[in-house]
Amino acid sequence: MPVVPATTESLDRAAxxxxxxxxxxxxxxxxxxxxxxxxxxxxxxxxxxIKARPAFDPLIVHVSDDAMLERVxxxxxxxxxxxxxxxxxxxxxxxxxxxxxxPDLVTAGLPTVAVxxxxxxxxxxxxxxxxxxxAAPSANPFGYLSPTQAAHVERMLDDRVDCIIDGGPTEHGVxxxxxxxxxxxxxxxxxxxxxxxxxxxxxxLARELSDEARPLAPGRLSQHYAPHTPIRIVNHAARVPESxxxxxxxxxxxxxxxxxxxxxxxxxAGNLREAAxxxxxxxxxxDALGAVRIDAERLPMKGVxxxxxxxxxxxxxx
Ligand code: AMP
Ligand code: MG
Numbered sequence: 001m002p003v004v005p006a007t008t009e010s011l012d013r014a015a016x017x018x019x020x021x022x023x024x025x026x027x028x029x030x031x032x033x034x035x036x037x038x039x040x041x042x043x044x045x046x047x048x049x050i051k052a053r054p055a056f057d058p059l060i061v062h063v064s065d066d067a068m069l070e071r072v073x074x075x076x077x078x079x080x081x082x083x084x085x086x087x088x089x090x091x092x093x094x095x096x097x098x099x100x101x102x103p104d105l106v107t108a109g110l111p112t113v114a115v116x117x118x119x120x121x122x123x124x125x126x127x128x129x130x131x132x133x134x135a136a137p138s139a140n141p142f143g144y145l146s147p148t149q150a151a152h153v154e155r156m157l158d159d160r161v162d163c164i165i166d167g168g169p170t171e172h173g174v175x176x177x178x179x180x181x182x183x184x185x186x187x188x189x190x191x192x193x194x195x196x197x198x199x200x201x202x203x204x205l206a207r208e209l210s211d212e213a214r215p216l217a218p219g220r221l222s223q224h225y226a227p228h229t230p231i232r233i234v235n236h237a238a239r240v241p242e243s244x245x246x247x248x249x250x251x252x253x254x255x256x257x258x259x260x261x262x263x264x265x266x267x268x269a270g271n272l273r274e275a276a277x278x279x280x281x282x283x284x285x286x287d288a289l290g291a292v293r294i295d296a297e298r299l300p301m302k303g304v305x306x307x308x309x310x311x312x313x314x315x316x317x318x
Contacts, residue, residue, distance in 0.1 A: 003150050003164045006122045010165060015129035017162045023047055025139040025153045026126050027167030028062075028118040030091045030175050030192055031280065032147040033136035034161065035062065035126070038072065041103035044135050048105070050160045053142040058108040059135040060093050060176070061115050064127035072115055072133050074099050079181045079202050086201045089119035091172055091192035095180035106135045116176055122167040138175065139164075145227055145287065145315070148173050148280045173277035174307045179205060190307040192276070224314040225280075227287035231294040231316040233309075240295060249286045251296040261291050272305045279308055283315070 004010040006027075014024045021043040023036050034050065036043035038061045048055060063069045069076075069084075073096035080094050098113035107113050115133075118124060127134055138146045139153045139161070147153045150166035157164075177191035179198060186206035187195060199205055229249075234240055237250050237257040245259035254270050256263040264282035266275035286294050296312050299305045 002158065003154050003166050006125075006165050006167050010163075011122070011125050011129055014126055014163045014165055015131075018043075018126075018130040018134065019132065021046075022162040023050060024126070025147075025150075025157065025161050025164040026123055026136075027120055027150070027165065027170055028091075028123045028136075029120045029171045030118075031170055031173070032139040032150065032153050032164075033062065033123070033134070034139035034153075034157070035134035035136035037130065038106055038133040038135040039101060039103070041105050044103060044105050047135065047137065050157060051137060051140070051142045053137060055105065056108050057137075057142075058110055058114060059106050059137050060178075061102070061106065061113055062123065062127055062134045062136050063115060063117050064124045065117075068127070068133050069115060069117070072099060072102060072113055073097060077181050079185060082202055083179070083181075083198065084117075087193055087198075088117040089124065090117070091119070091176040092116065092198070093176040093178040093189075093191075095178065095188065112180070114178060120167065120171075122165060126165065143224055143226055145225060145283050146175065146280045146311075148277075152280075152284055169277070169281065171277065172273075172304075173279050173281070174304065174311060177307070190310045192304060192307065194303045195306060196303065223317050225311045226315045227283050227294060229287050229289075229291055229294050231283075231296055231312070233298055233312055233316055234295045235298050237295055237297050245295075247292040249289055249291040249294050251282055251286060251294055253297040253299050260295070262286065262289055266299075272299065272303050272308065275299060276304045276308050279311065 036047045075097045093116040095112050148170045172192035175191050177193040178188040250260040250263035252265045
C-alpha cells in the first residue's frame with residue numbers, strides 16, 4: 001500500500017498494520033515520521049533497516065496521551081511535568097528514564113528514552129488507533145534531507161514501507177527540539193520550539209554537552225540532513241562573486257540574486273517560521289537540479305532560526 005490520504009479507513013488499516021509489526025510513514029507537525037510499535041523490537045528493527053540508520057542512534061517514541069507516556073517512561077521529574085504542561089502536544093522531545101519493556105534497540109541501549117506527544121491530528125489519530133506508542137524517526141534514508149511532504153517519502157522510501165499517509169506539507173518543517181533534564185537541563189538538539197520559550201518555562205539550558213552526553217545525541221552528528229549537492233553557507237548571496245554563482249543554485253533568505261542557475265526564497269517577509277516550513281522542501285527541489293553547489297544564506301540566530309542554521313551547518317559539513 002503506497003501513499004494514501006488520511007481517512008477513517010486508511011487510518012484503521014495503518015493502525016492494524018502497526019499492531020501487526022508493520023512500518024507506516026505519517027505526517028507530524030515537524031516532518032514525516034516512519035513509525036513502528038515501540039514495544040515490538042522486530043518492527044523497530046525494520047525501521048533501522050529501511051533507513052539504514054546505525055543502531056547507535058536512538059529513536060523518539062511518540063505517545064498520544066498521558067497514560068501512554070506512563071507506559072514508556074518512569075520517575076518523571078517535576079521539570080519534565082512543567083515542560084509537558086507548557087509544550088505538549090507539540091514539537092518538544094524530552095529525554096526521560098525508560099521503562100524496562102521498551103526494547104534496547106529503541107534507545108540504543110541507553111537507560112533513557114526520548115518521548116514526544118505530537119500535535120498533528122493525523123499523527124495523534126494514528127497512535128490512538130494503534131493503541132501503542134510509536135518509535136518514529138524521520139521517514140528518510142539516514143543522513144539525507146528530512147521529508148516534509150508525502151511525495152518526499154514516496155520518492156525516498158517508496159516500496160520499502162507498508163503505508164505512507166498523506167497529510168499535506170508539515171507545519172514546522174524542522175524536527176522537534178530535544179532536551180534532557182538530568183543531571184541538569186540541557187539542549188540536545190535545537191528544533192521547532194525556540195530555546196527562548198523553553199528557558200522562559202524552566203530556566204537556563206546547558207548548550208555545551210558533556211562528553212558523556214555527546215554520544216547520546218547522534219542527531220548531532222556533524223554531517224546530517226544533507227542533500228547530494230554540496231552546500232555552502234554564505235552571509236549575503238549578493239556579495240558572492242558572479243563567477244562563483246555559475247552553475248550553482250541559491251537558497252536565499254529574503255531576496256533572490258541574479259546569476260544563479262535557480263533560486264528559492266525561504267521567506268520574502270523575513271519570517272523565520274515560514275523559512276523553517278520551506279527549508280527541506282526547497283532543499284529537495286534544489287538538490288534535484290544537478291547544480292555544482294547550493295549556496296544557503298545565513299539566517300538570524302534567534303527563535304527557530306537556530307534550528308534552521310543547525311540543519312544547514314550539518315547539511316554543509318563533510
Ligand atoms: P530523529 O533522528 O529526529 O528521530 O531524532 C532522534 C534523536 O533523538 C537522536 O539522534 C538523538 O539525538 C536523540 N535521542 C533519542 N533518544 C535519546 C536518548 N535516550 N538520549 C539522548 N538523546 C536521544
Ligand atoms: Mg532524522
